[in-house]
Amino acid sequence: MPTIKILPHPEYAPQGTEIQANVGDSICEALLDKGIEIEHACEMSCACTTCHCIVRKGYDSMEPPVEAEEDLLDRAWGLAPQSRLSCQAIVGQEDLTIEIPRYSINHAKENH
Numbered sequence: 001m002p003t004i005k006i007l008p009h010p011e012y013a014p015q016g017t018e019i020q021a022n023v024g025d026s027i028c029e030a031l032l033d034k035g036i037e038i039e040h041a042c043e044m045s046c047a048c049t050t051c052h053c054i055v056r057k058g059y060d061s062m063e064p065p066v067e068a069e070e071d072l073l074d075r076a077w078g079l080a081p082q083s084r085l086s087c088q089a090i091v092g093q094e095d096l097t098i099e100i101p102r103y104s105i106n107h108a109k110e111n112h
Contacts, residue, residue, distance in 0.1 A: 004030055005097040007056065012036050012100055023093060027053060027086035039104055044087035049076040050104045051086040057097035062089055077103045 021030035
């Protein structure tokens with residue numbers, strides 16, 4: 001079972017944390033399953049960028065983003081070469097280290 005290391009984030013993981021993830025789950029699903037309430041305004045349908053994360057380790061172990069994800073990422077705050085929409089980034093066999101950007105383009109948080 002791969003581990004996802006979440007780098008410190010003032011709201012989601014102030015001290016940083018590590019979680020176990022199921023192979024085949026999206027990063028977003030894994031975070032939500034472990035109580036890390038990452039934003040996902042479009043309900044994980046690849047229609048917004050609120051679940052944007054940066055995969056700092058293990059990026060190449062995942063399938064590459066499809067065109068729809070790449071198009072949306074162009075609008076994400078804090079875009080980096082290893083940026084992914086966490087709802088579309090599927091966990092593989094390797095451990096991952098992710099950074100959740102401090103801000104998103106969402107002006108109001110959704111309560112899920």
